Amino acid sequence: MEKTFYIETFGCQMNAHDSEKVVGTLLHEGFAQVEAPDQANYIFFNTCSIRDKAEQKVFNRLQHFKNSGKGKILAVIGCVAQQEGEKIFDRAPHVSLVAGSASYTKLPEMLVQLEAGNRRVTGLSLETDQTFDTPFTSRDNPYRGWITIIEGCDKSCAYCVVPFTRGPERSRTSASVIEEASRLAGLGYSEIQLLGQNVNSYRDPSPAGWDFATLLDQVGRVAGIRRVRFTTSHPRDFVKPIVDAIEANPNLCNHVHLPVQSGSSRVLEAMQRLYTREEYMDRIEWMRGARRPIAITSDIIVGFPGETEKDLEATLDLLDEVKYDSIFSFKYSRRPNTAALALGDQISEEEKTRRIVIVQERQRAIQMRQNAELLGEVEELLVEGRYESTGQWVGRTTRNRNLTFSSSASDLLGTYVNVRVTRSGPNALMGELVN
Ligand code: 5AD
Ligand code: SF4
Numbered sequence: 001m002e003k004t005f006y007i008e009t010f011g012c013q014m015n016a017h018d019s020e021k022v023v024g025t026l027l028h029e030g031f032a033q034v035e036a037p038d039q040a041n042y043i044f045f046n047t048c049s050i051r052d053k054a055e056q057k058v059f060n061r062l063q064h065f066k067n068s069g070k071g072k073i074l075a076v077i078g079c080v081a082q083q084e085g086e087k088i089f090d091r092a093p094h095v096s097l098v099a100g101s102a103s104y105t106k107l108p109e110m111l112v113q114l115e116a117g118n119r120r121v122t123g124l125s126l127e128t129d130q131t132f133d134t135p136f137t138s139r140d141n142p143y144r145g146w147i148t149i150i151e152g153c154d155k156s157c158a159y160c161v162v163p164f165t166r167g168p169e170r171s172r173t174s175a176s177v178i179e180e181a182s183r184l185a186g187l188g189y190s191e192i193q194l195l196g197q198n199v200n201s202y203r204d205p206s207p208a209g210w211d212f213a214t215l216l217d218q219v220g221r222v223a224g225i226r227r228v229r230f231t232t233s234h235p236r237d238f239v240k241p242i243v244d245a246i247e248a249n250p251n252l253c254n255h256v257h258l259p260v261q262s263g264s265s266r267v268l269e270a271m272q273r274l275y276t277r278e279e280y281m282d283r284i285e286w287m288r289g290a291r292r293p294i295a296i297t298s299d300i301i302v303g304f305p306g307e308t309e310k311d312l313e314a315t316l317d318l319l320d321e322v323k324y325d326s327i328f329s330f331k332y333s334r335r336p337n338t339a340a341l342a343l344g345d346q347i348s349e350e351e352k353t354r355r356i357v358i359v360q361e362r363q364r365a366i367q368m369r370q371n372a373e374l375l376g377e378v379e380e381l382l383v384e385g386r387y388e389s390t391g392q393w394v395g396r397t398t399r400n401r402n403l404t405f406s407s408s409a410s411d412l413l414g415t416y417v418n419v420r421v422t423r424s425g426p427n428a429l430m431g432e433l434v435n
Contacts, residue, residue, distance in 0.1 A: 003031040006040035010057060011048025013231060014166075014195055015078055017146040018101055019046045022077065024136035025107050033138075037065070042073045042114075047080035049161050051333035055080050062092040069094050073114055077101070079165035083336060085124050099123030101151070102167040104132040126167035133176060143191055143384060143414045145184040149177050149215065150196035155234060157261075158272045158340040159304060159332060162197055169198070173206040174215055178222065185224030188414070191382060192219055194230040200237035213241035220251035226416070227382065227398065229253045235260065235283055236274040243286045246294065254292050255325075255400040258283060259299035263318030264311035267304055272339065277318065284322055295325040295399035302359055303332040303352030305343035312355055316362050323366055325399065326427075329359050364426045371424035378420045378434055379403060383412040395419070403429045 005026055009019040022044065023033060034040045045061060048054040058080045065074060075097035076088055082100025089095060096119045097110060103123025113121045131151050139145060152167040153160075181192050194216065196202065204210040210218070220228045228251055233242075235258055246252045258280075262268055265276040287294040300315060319327070331352040334341060347355075381395030381403055393412050394404050405419045419431040 002041060003029075004034050004040045005031050005042040005044060006034050006037045007044040007046065008061065009046045010054060011046070011050065011079065013146065013193070014101075014148065014151075014197065015046055015048060016140075017148060017195055018078065018104065018132065019044075020139050020146070021132055021134050021137050022046065022104065022107065024138040025104075025134055026111075027138055028134075028136040029108055029111055037072075038068065040072065042075060043069060044075045044077060047076060047078040049079040049083045049165055049335070051330065052335070053333070055083075059091065062095065066092075066094055073097070075099070075114075077104075079161070082124065082126070082165040082167075083161060086120075086122060089120060097121045097123075100126070100165060100167075101132065102126050102128045102130070105130045128167060129170055131170050131172050133172060133180075141384075143189060143382060144193055145181075145187075145189040145191070146193050146195050147177060147180050147184075147219075148172070148195045149199060149212075150202045153197040154201065155198065155236075155274070156272055156339065158270065158343070159301065159335065159338055161335040161338060164337045166197060169201060171202050171205055174204040174208050174210045174218070175206060177215060178218060181219050181222045181225060185222055190225060190414075190416075191227040191229070192222075192225055194219065194228065196230075197232065198234040198237060199230045200233050200239070200242065211241070212237075213239065213245045216242065216252060217245040217249050220245075220249045226251055227253050229255060229400070231257050233258050235280050238283050240286050243290055243294075247290045247292060253398045253400065255295040255297070255398065256287060257297045257299075260318065260322075261299060261301050262304065262307070262311065263315035264307070265314075267307055267311045267314075270306055270340075270343070271301075271304060277314070281321070293399070295401070296322060297400070298322070298324050298327045300327055300329040300359055301332050302329065302355040303347040305332070305340055305347065306345040307332075307347060307355075312358070315359065319359070319362050319366060323370060324363065325370065325401070326367060327359075327363050329356055329363070331356050368424075368426040371426065371429060374401075374421045374429060375424055376421065378418050379431070381405075381417055381419050383415055383417060386413065401429055403431050405431045405433055407433050 047058045074095045081098045150171045152169045153163045154169045202212040379397040383395040385394045418434040421431045423430040
């Protein structure tokens with residue numbers, strides 16, 4: 001059988017980067033990638049189960065391939081695969097491979113089993129000290145290179161499925177991270193984004209023993225690297241030396257994504273987040289005290305079991321106090337295995353919708369005001385895209401803001417330009433090139 005594959009990816013940046021590694025591994029194993037499922041013999045779904053909706057999307061996609069997938073090998077990998085395990089074979093008997101991210105190092109062996117005709121191949125053990133590092137990563141973006149520094153999560157937030165889908169924390173050696181950053185710089189990448197479910201708890205397993213702040217600073221010192229970003233941080237493990245490193249090293253971008261989830265200490269405790277609102281605000285103060293203006297973004301969950309009107313008010317008040325550059329907001333979704341399943345006082349879907357709308361409106365007003373303050377400022381952008389229809393370019397500032405601008409230049413992609421902000425809205429900034 002000809003070895004062609006098609007892959008669809010759902011979920012977060014960790015998943016998107018895992019797919020780059022899976023694709024690289026498949027290419028190395030002699031597979032050819034195709035753009036449409038009907039051209040492929042193997043179809044991979046790299047799945048997300050963070051909320052019920054994401055999980056349902058996967059099963060809908062699988063249903064779609066019940067007939068059109070005949071004669072093809074279907075593989076479900078990633079978080080839904082890990083969470084549902086062999087139950088996926090019951091729900092979708094046309095699936096042949098079910099494997100979670102902690103088993104990707106065994107991907108070549110699993111492919112051999114599939115090729116040998118085995119139609120029930122699994123990789124579901126979470127007992128691993130391995131990280132999925134591969135020199136064969138096939139990267140989607142030619143300017144910004146993702147590097148996984150830590151896999152898994154040892155926290156136990158009451159709502160979160162990730163510890164069950166990605167296993168225990170495993171950090172890579174600092175030497176292998178620096179080596180990968182240097183290799184990327186040599187290939188022309190100028191921006192590195194360090195990835196992990198909780199990058200702040202990074203701990204170098206080699207004798208060097210670097211913590212996250214040291215690793216971050218050192219990646220920023222790799223020749224050829226101009227920008228370093230990282231995601232995601234956990235407030236409990238976000239320490240002052242990280243802010244000090246950003247302040248001292250101009251190659252570290254002026255942006256921190258520090259998910260708060262709720263502005264109410266009572267809800268934070270129920271969520272088992274391991275910090276209070278006050279402790280969270282201490283971290284915000286460290287950043288606000290830095291000499292460079294650091295953009296701060298966050299995640300908010302509304303409708304966690306037991307969340308009262310007063311708790312919601314506390315979250316709105318926190319938005320006003322922090323003035324985030326942007327937030328992602330979510331309605332609480334019940335997830336298998338999680339501690340919050342046992343909590344009473346679930347909030348109705350209608351009520352969650354009402355609350356998320358209020359949160360989003362409040363944040364929209366904040367962003368409208370904040371963005372208006374940027375008018376006239378000159379920002380350095382890494383140009384990452386071009387809108388063919390309007391001929392405009394789009395790039396990102398160190399503070400992680402997209403800025404659109406016009407230029408008749410033939411190719412600006414991957415270059416750094418200075419742009420003055422001339423128009424602003426709650427979600428968009430536009431500007432003009434400064435020579
Ligand atoms: N329901 C709603 N949102 C969730 N998140 C994680 N788990 C859930 C859940 N069960 C959100 C958190 C996290 C982001 C990635 O997704 O805000 O920071
Ligand atoms: Fe989705 Fe979380 Fe898995 Fe990322 S780690 S794919 S967000 S469930």
